[in-house]
Amino acid sequence: MTPSIPLWWYLILAAGLFSLGLYGALTRRNAVNVLMGIELMLNGVNVNTVALWRYITPTAGSGPAGAGFGVDGQVFVIIVIALAAAEAAVGLALIISIFRARRTVELDDFSLMRG
Amino acid sequence: MEQLAFGVLALLTLGAGFGVITSRTVFVSALWLVLSFVGVAGIYVLLGAHFLAVTQVLVYVGAISVLVLFAIMLTRDLMAEEHPQNKQWVLATIVAGSVFGTLATIGYTTDWALTWPRGAAGVASTSTETAASSGLGSSAVEAIGRSLMSEHLLAFEVVSVVLLVALIGAIVIARD
Amino acid sequence: MSMLLQESSAMRERLMHLLAGVLPEAWVGTGVVIGMSLLKATAIVLVIQIGMLYATWLERKLIGRMQDRLGPNRIGKFGLLVPFADMIKILTKEDITPRDAHSWVYNLGAILILPPALVGFAVVAFSSTLIAADLSVGLLFFFAIASTAVIPIFMAGWGSRNKFALIGAMRAVAQIVSYEIPQVLSLVGVLLLAGTLSMNQLVGSQGPLPAPGAEGAVLPGVWYIFLQPIAFVIFLLATTAEIERTPFDLPEAESEIIAGYHTEYSGIKFGMFYLALYFATIAAAAVTAMIFLGGWQPPVPAFLIPESGPITDFMYNSGWLWMTIKTVFLVMVFMWFRGTLPRLRADQMMAFCWKILVPLSLANLLVTGLLANLLAPLASPMAYLGAFVVANAILLGITLWAVRRWRERGSSGDFVFEVQPAAAPSGVGGGD
Numbered sequence: 006m007t008p009s010i011p012l013w014w015y016l017i018l019a020a021g022l023f024s025l026g027l028y029g030a031l032t033r034r035n036a037v038n039v040l041m042g043i044e045l046m047l048n049g050v051n052v053n054t055v056a057l058w059r060y061i062t063p064t065a066g067s068g069p070a071g072a073g074f075g076v077d078g079q080v081f082v083i084i085v086i087a088l089a090a091a092e093a094a095v096g097l098a099l100i101i102s103i104f105r106a107r108r109t110v111e112l113d114d115f116s117l118m119r120g
Numbered sequence: 121m122e123q124l125a126f127g128v129l130a131l132l133t134l135g136a137g138f139g140v141i142t143s144r145t146v147f148v149s150a151l152w153l154v155l156s157f158v159g160v161a162g163i164y165v166l167l168g169a170h171f172l173a174v175t176q177v178l179v180y181v182g183a184i185s186v187l188v189l190f191a192i193m194l195t196r197d198l199m200a201e202e203h204p205q206n207k208q209w210v211l212a213t214i215v216a217g218s219v220f221g222t223l224a225t226i227g228y229t230t231d232w233a234l235t236w237p238r239g240a241a242g243v244a245s246t247s248t249e250t251a252a253s254s255g256l257g258s259s260a261v262e263a264i265g266r267s268l269m270s271e272h273l274l275a276f277e278v279v280s281v282v283l284l285v286a287l288i289g290a291i292v293i294a295r296d
Numbered sequence: 297m298s299m300l301l302q303e304s305s306a307m308r309e310r311l312m313h314l315l316a317g318v319l320p321e322a323w324v325g326t327g328v329v330i331g332m333s334l335l336k337a338t339a340i341v342l343v344i345q346i347g348m349l350y351a352t353w354l355e356r357k358l359i360g361r362m363q364d365r366l367g368p369n370r371i372g373k374f375g376l377l378v379p380f381a382d383m384i385k386i387l388t389k390e391d392i393t394p395r396d397a398h399s400w401v402y403n404l405g406a407i408l409i410l411p412p413a414l415v416g417f418a419v420v421a422f423s424s425t426l427i428a429a430d431l432s433v434g435l436l437f438f439f440a441i442a443s444t445a446v447i448p449i450f451m452a453g454w455g456s457r458n459k460f461a462l463i464g465a466m467r468a469v470a471q472i473v474s475y476e477i478p479q480v481l482s483l484v485g486v487l488l489l490a491g492t493l494s495m496n497q498l499v500g501s502q503g504p505l506p507a508p509g510a511e512g513a514v515l516p517g518v519w520y521i522f523l524q525p526i527a528f529v530i531f532l533l534a535t536t537a538e539i540e541r542t543p544f545d546l547p548e549a550e551s552e553i554i555a556g557y558h559t560e561y562s563g564i565k566f567g568m569f570y571l572a573l574y575f576a577t578i579a580a581a582a583v584t585a586m587i588f589l590g591g592w593q594p595p596v597p598a599f600l601i602p603e604s605g606p607i608t609d610f611m612y613n614s615g616w617l618w619m620t621i622k623t624v625f626l627v628m629v630f631m632w633f634r635g636t637l638p639r640l641r642a643d644q645m646m647a648f649c650w651k652i653l654v655p656l657s658l659a660n661l662l663v664t665g666l667l668a669n670l671l672a673p674l675a676s677p678m679a680y681l682g683a684f685v686v687a688n689a690i691l692l693g694i695t696l697w698a699v700r701r702w703r704e705r706g707s708s709g710d711f712v713f714e715v716q717p718a719a720a721p722s723g724v725g726g727g728d
Contacts, residue, residue: 009121009122009123010122010123010126010166012227012232013227013228014126014130015163015167016223016224016226016227016228017223017224017227017228018130018133018134018163019223019227020219020220020223020224020227021134021137021220021224022133022134022137022156022160023219023220023223024216024217024219024220024223025134025137025138025140025141025216026137026141027212027215027216027219028141028212028213028215028216029140029141031208031211031212031215031216032141032208032209032212033141035146037146037150037188037191037192037195038140038141038146038149040188041140041149041150041153041188042140042141044153044180044184044188045137045140045141045153045156048156048157048160048180051160051176052160052163052164055163055164055167055169055172056167057232058167058169059167059168059169060232061232076260076263076264076267077267077271077272078169079169079171079172079260079264080264080267080268080272080275082169082172083172083175083264083268084272084275084276084279086175086176086179086180087179087279087282087283088279088282089180089184090179090183090184090283090286091282091283091285091286092286093184093187093188094187094286094287094290095286095289095290095293097187097188097190097191097290098289098290098291098293098294099293100191100195101191101194101195101293101294102293102294104194104195110195
């Protein structure tokens with residue numbers, strides 16, 4: 006019995022999220038907005054991973070011998086979520102620190118190293 | 121039923137993503153971001169990854185969003201409310217569009233050789249009660265815990281060290 | 297137990313027949329699912345709403361008595377109609393919206409403050425069969441939903457365009473986010489003993505009655521408050537801080553910051569914040585009762601329940617009675633805190649969380665993990681009880697000694713990251 010939702014629906018959703026995040030990261034001027042774009046990209050990747058895990062995972066893979074459904078996909082995504090949290094924390098700390106020094110978070114003004 | 125749920129959630133998530141990148145105020149972008157996180161959590165439930173959905177809400181909505189909102193509060197630059205886009209938006213549209221096109225085409229046209237979890241009798245089934253400690257839905261928590269402690273122990277330990285380093289680093293960087 | 301199960305499946309049958317006549321064939325399944333969910337949600341909201349109304353009455357009476365006065369006694373006998381008078385008052389107040397408030401963020405903040413308090417009730421087991429959604433990750437679900445409560449607080453604070461509201465919102469968020477950590481960490485000890493995240497199974501493992509669907513013996517068989525008293529205290533304090541009640545109600549301290557993040561709200565929008573506060577209190581009490589006080593389990597040890605007979609049937613069917621008693625008791629404990637304890641300052645609150653509760657909950661987790669592993673081969677509730685009581689007593693002793701030594705040395709024994717300059721001229725920055 007095949008499922009009612011084909012896999013490519015999820016993959017296109019994930020691709021859409023990723024591209025929206027990419028556009029946001031490339032276009033926005035506020036540094037926090039760029040970080041939000043990055044988080045959207047990470048979410049797109051996670052959705053992709055979980056969709057593929059659900060539809061492709063073989064029966065043997067972290068499950069007991071032979072029977073059962075593996076959990077590698079979920080573990081992967083859990084680790085990615087944890088790392089995304091760490092990255093967001095450090096990134097935002099950097100942004101706050103830069104704001105204290107230069108009173109602005111516009112990326113166009115971070116031009117000290119340019120040229 | 122599932123298709124309806126998927127349609128609603130996909131619309132929610134993508135719409136919220138669109139809201140993130142087109143809002144004029146940073147704060148409103150952050151709120152759209154929270155909505156997209158909730159949408160993604162719904163997608164995880166639809167895919168049968170219940171523990172992951174709850175973790176997504178707990179970590180992303182409950183913690184990362186708070187971080188983002190605090191950073192917005194602490195870096196408010198009252199002069200910068202106009203023109204939230206920079207001058208590269210044409211190129212960015214082309215790049216993002218082509219990335220989307222590539223990924224979508226790959227996703228749609230590849231024959232993924234889908235296999236379904238097979239029950240004990242070798243018959244393909246979609247029931248979530250296939251095996252006692254299956255990794256799907258209900259009993260995934262135990263399987264994930266075991267996996268993190270046995271097969272993926274190295275990743276688990278490395279992530280804990282990374283989190284510790286990030287914690288200390290963020291505190292030191294953000295101090296006066 | 298079976299009586300209620302039959303009732304709910306009978307209702308499902310009736311709903312299916314009803315919808316089969318109305319909807320096309322393929323949509324009946326969806327209709328039944330949505331219909332049953334709506335019914336459950338309506339039932340929960342009605343019951344909890346009545347509970348909340350009388351929680352406000354109870355609060356005013358109880359705190360009045362603690363303060364040596366009578367509390368409301370004019371409207372209805374013993375003031376029992378006071379909640380309705382309150383309702384009418386709040387609904388008819390003028391709704392003043394600040395002119396500069398950001399239109400939809402301000403309104404949405406008031407609306408969204410309710411869902412986190414209400415959705416948590418979906419995993420509360422009012423009885424062994426009366427649980428709206430017996431999720432396998434129910435416990436984590438409750439705390440995930442509770443952690444989303446910070447977003448509407450931020451929206452309220454920012455949308456009001458009021459500096460005091462913003463400061464109040466940031467303080468409230470800092471408090472909630474900080475106290476989530478000891479709250480959840482203290483539960484991990486309980487999880488180690490129970491082995492499951494499902495709420496119903498967690499209650500079932502506290503004996504003497506097994507939860508529906510449980511396999512094997514009921515272990516550990518005693519209420520977790522006896523096995524993990526330190527975790528109970530940490531959880532209670534952290535939960536009091538999470539729902540922003542005294543002694544942690546700095547965000548809404550009237551004498552200090554006007555009314556914090558709900559300064560600019562009046563009328564029914566303020567009513568929403570008020571509702572959310574009481575719903576959260578009841579939810580917190582219900583969850584604490586389920587995790588530590590045995591939820592719907594009757595307070596008798598297993599060997600006193602005969603195999604069959606009227607007493608056994610009564611025990612099985614009276615889960616809702618025990619759950620109600622325990623929840624009301626805990627709600628009264630929260631009100632007792634409010635009536636007797638003074639408010640903590642912001643820095644005292646943060647120091648208490650990070651310097652005392654977090655290390656203590658980690659130590660508790662360590663000890664529990666060790667003991668749970670050692671005790672696993674013995675399958676007797678008494679062994680668990682004895683070992684854990686001794687271990688907790690030792691841990692408590694060490695903690696009290698450490699706190700007293702810390703206080704004697706003066707709390708300025710903190711770590712400093714950089715060396716202070718020898719002669720700091722006055723007016724240059726504040727030291728940490």
